[in-house]
Amino acid sequence: MASSAERMAQGMNLGAFSKASELKRRIVFTLAALVVYRLGTYIPLPGIDSAVLAEVFQQTQGGILGMFDMFAGGALGRMTIFALNIMPYISAAIIMQLMTAVSPNLEALKKEGEVGRKKINQYTRYLTVILAAVQAYGIAVGLENFSTSQGSPVIDPGMFFRMTAVITLVGGTIFLMWLGEQITARGVGNGISLIIFAGIVANLPSALAGTLELGRTGALSAILIVFLLVMSVIVIGFIVFVERSQRRILIQYPKRQMGNQMFGGDSSHLPLKLNVAGVIPPIFASSILLMPATLAGFSAAGGSGPEWLGTAAAMLGRGQPLYMAIYIGMIVFFAFFYTAIVFNPVETAENLRKYGGFIPGIRPGKNTADYLDYVLTRLTVAGAAYLAAVCILPEILISQYSVPFYFGGTSLLIVVTVTMDTVAQVQSHLLAHQYEGLVKKSKLRGKRG
Numbered sequence: 345m346a347s348s349a350e351r352m353a354q355g356m357n358l359g360a361f362s363k364a365s366e367l368k369r370r371i372v373f374t375l376a377a378l379v380v381y382r383l384g385t386y387i388p389l390p391g392i393d394s395a396v397l398a399e400v401f402q403q404t405q406g407g408i409l410g411m412f413d414m415f416a417g418g419a420l421g422r423m424t425i426f427a428l429n430i431m432p433y434i435s436a437a438i439i440m441q442l443m444t445a446v447s448p449n450l451e452a453l454k455k456e457g458e459v460g461r462k463k464i465n466q467y468t469r470y471l472t473v474i475l476a477a478v479q480a481y482g483i484a485v486g487l488e489n490f491s492t493s494q495g496s497p498v499i500d501p502g503m504f505f506r507m508t509a510v511i512t513l514v515g516g517t518i519f520l521m522w523l524g525e526q527i528t529a530r531g532v533g534n535g536i537s538l539i540i541f542a543g544i545v546a547n548l549p550s551a552l553a554g555t556l557e558l559g560r561t562g563a564l565s566a567i568l569i570v571f572l573l574v575m576s577v578i579v580i581g582f583i584v585f586v587e588r589s590q591r592r593i594l595i596q597y598p599k600r601q602m603g604n605q606m607f608g609g610d611s612s613h614l615p616l617k618l619n620v621a622g623v624i625p626p627i628f629a630s631s632i633l634l635m636p637a638t639l640a641g642f643s644a645a646g647g648s649g650p651e652w653l654g655t656a657a658a659m660l661g662r663g664q665p666l667y668m669a670i671y672i673g674m675i676v677f678f679a680f681f682y683t684a685i686v687f688n689p690v691e692t693a694e695n696l697r698k699y700g701g702f703i704p705g706i707r708p709g710k711n712t713a714d715y716l717d718y719v720l721t722r723l724t725v726a727g728a729a730y731l732a733a734v735c736i737l738p739e740i741l742i743s744q745y746s747v748p749f750y751f752g753g754t755s756l757l758i759v760v761t762v763t764m765d766t767v768a769q770v771q772s773h774l775l776a777h778q779y780e781g782l783v784k785k786s787k788l789r790g791k792r793g
Contacts, residue, residue: 366773367532367770367773367774370530370531370532370773371531371532371770373526373527373530373531374527374531374532374533374538377523377526377527377531377535378527378538378539378542380523381417381426381520381523381539381542381543382417382542382546384419384424384425384426384516384519384520385416385417385418385419385422385424385426385543385546386422386424387424387425387426388422388423388424388425389423389424389425389427389508389509389512389513390508390509390512391498391499391500391505391508391509392423392487392497392498392499393494393495393496393497393498393499394422394423395494396490396492396494396495396496396497397421397422397423397487397497398421399492399493399494400487400490400492400497401413401420401421412431414543414544414547414755415429415431415540415543415544415630416428416429416431416543417429417542417543417544417546417547418543418546418547419543423487423497424516425512425513425515425516426516426517426520427483427513427516428476428479428480428483428513428514428516428517429517429520429539429540429543430517430520430521430524430536430539430540432472432475432476432479432517433468433469433472433517433520433521433524433536434536434627434628435472435475435632436468436469436471436472436475437468438628438632438678439471440464440467440468440471441681441682441685442681444464444685445681445684445685450464469518469521472517472518472521473514473518476513476514476517476518477510477514479513480509480510480512480513480514481506481509481510483509483513484505484506484509484510485506487509488501488505488506520539521536523535523539524536524538524539527539532766532769532770532773533762533765533766533769534762534765537623537758537762537765538762538766540627540758540762541758541759541762541763544755544758544759545759555569555572556569572741575738575741576738576756579734579738579756580756580760582734583734583756583757583760583761584760584764586618586619586727586730587617587618587619587622587760587761587764589617589618589619590615590616590617590618591615591616591617591618591719591723592613592614592615592616593613593614593615593616593703593716593719594611594613594703594704595611595612595613595614595696595701595702595703596611596701596702596703596704597610597611597612597699597700597701598700598702612701614692616687616719616720616723617723617727618723618726618727618730619679619727619730619731620682620683620686620687620720620723620724620727621678621679621682621683621686621724621727621731622761623757623758623761623762624678624682625674625675625676625677625678625679625682625728625731626675626731626735626754626757626758627754627758628674628678628682629671629674629675629678630671630754632674633667633670633671633674664743668736668739668740671735671736671739672732672736675728675731675732675735676728676732679724679727679728679731680724680728683720683724683727687720689713689714689716689717689720690713692713692716693708693709693710693712693713693716694709694713696708696712697709697712703715731757734754734756734757735754735757738756
């Protein structure tokens, strides 16, 4: 019976999908936009010797630059127009959210609704251009300072190359920012998250093939490869379980008498996710940690930077204690920070009191806000510990055994959560389409009647 019911539900979903022309257009637009993004990751930066560049990144792929290249979908390793990817925009969004929390003017602007949100988004775009220009110039200088057995990866070093690199890389980031906004508005899912998702997933087949090839040649033991694959499956299952976990707080609404009839008296639940912040803390932590570490790595590898810069680049390498400590600290900080932004206990308590709702055993107002804050703090502690464990444990194993299997905890977390969010949006579009069909049928029957 259960299997037949599932088949009937799947048939209804497939039938609804075949008729949902708007959803099909959104999915086609999303796929086309992601294809454009992937094509851009193969358009090289002008003035780069690809053979020398391959040798440079072969020397640094195990460090922080390799992780940056993973988020960029291989665009950094090939030094293409999308080498910076969408990370400057994410960094700008972090800074603007921090400024909104500490600046009264920006906080007042945020409370203005849609107009204030548009202004903050505009400021974020301006800041993205500034950050992208600084990172692009640092990359251009770093490339000029590199020297390998084949020479420099830059064919003609100088100010013209630096300006060309800055204009090209900044333009690539701005285009990706625009493309992500278009996917969000006209496609399915969050455009920025899907761009990062596409970059990670695109290199997964080659990473798996490279790992299996190392096992075939004996560089890695078969037991270790099987263990890593099994661990990845377990981590995916754990992520799905935690992301679906909720703490449901009972909300009671009192009965009200209007005339001779009684209204209300219903109860509902206020769902609080175990991981309220979602995938944002690891992305924020990675983007902030990658920004200075990338510049330090380029300068140190080029051999022209000061000695302390080389030491800093080595200490910020993947698997190093300082890198792990800073990464965990940033994940925990952003888990609490972003949760405080997206959920306001005082505002929620005020809305409950406005509509007559209350938590059984808790007085409305300040007591309700304190209770919600207490529950949310406990959930955030568990959520931050979960995020730190998922992101750090695979990194330790990868660095300990020198496994070139880059698909670590942060990547798994991004891929799984973005997939779940996108599937949820597809289901909501299907449900909305079914409701529209029912409304149209009821109107036709009303006219016939």
